[in-house]
Amino acid sequence: MLILAATPIGNLGDASDRLRTALEDATIVAAEDTRTTVRLLQALGIQNRPRLLALHDHNEKQRAAEIVELAREEDVLLLSDAGMPTVSDPGFAVVAEAAARGVDVTALPGPSAVITALALAGLPTDRFTFEGFAPRKDGERRTTFGALASEPRTMVFFDAPSRLAETLAAMAEAFGTDRRAAVCRELTKLHEEVVRGPLGELAEWASAGVRGEIVVVVSGAEVRAVSEEDAVAQVLRMVAGGIRLKDAAAEVSRETGLPSRDLYRAAVAARG
DSSP: OEEEEOBOSSOGGGOOHHHHHHHHHOSEEEESOHHHHHHHHHHTTOOOOOEEEEOOTTTHHHHHHHHHHHHHHSOEEEEOSSBOTTSSSTTHHHHHHHHHHTOOEEEEOOOOHHHHHHHHHOSOOSSEEEEEEOOSSHHHHHHHHHHTTTOOSEEEEEEOGGGHHHHHHHHHHHHOTTOEEEEEESTTSTTOEEEEEEHHHHHHHHTTOOOSOEEEEEOOOOOOOOOHHHHHHHHHHHHHTTOOHHHHHHHHHHHHOOOHHHHHHHHHHHHO
16 A cells, blocks of 8 residues: 655654654655655664655656555555655645555654644634645735635645745735734744744744744634625625636635525525
């Protein structure tokens, strides 16, 4: 089978017993960076030296079928450099290929920067969305954050320290300077730090420069109190602008908290 294994995101003490056993027993390891995997084996005192296959963003689609066919015959351990494979890391194409070809997939759960940051941020955790890496270019940031301005769920982003100040400033512009957020830096490492506050203040703090691995957690938008009549009118305006009725009802539902099905039915009746 194919085995997805979570690796430490900083602290080697977070390597699970199951991960250590899997590394000791593995004959084939598909790794995001084989050099990183070699260092992990050495750091954990693993004597086993399995066959290492490079699996990264540039070759995953080409190697997916090969790795899946190997997993049909024997266990293949799939690792990213840190955290759980497939979460902003290679692995998704291989898992999809395995599912399509009927090859079993399992996971050895463990460290996750997304979940760790969410737990530490002090923001609502009942509903959240992971948005991956924040866009690099200013225009893309404006478009992405503008589309998320009314997202009611807590949002989690990865970002590079060199772009953090620009990212937070763009978030403050799109979401509002008072929107609560947290910057989680160097999680599980010696210099772990969580800085919480309004986006405006965090952008100013980051302007002095920040180092390390970064996760940004932003609170969702407050659900506005809107009557069903006004919400249906908004749905119809969106439909007139070219958006599918189902999608418009879902979007307004997220913004207002009103049931999407009710908005859809009311909009259909209003159009009739």
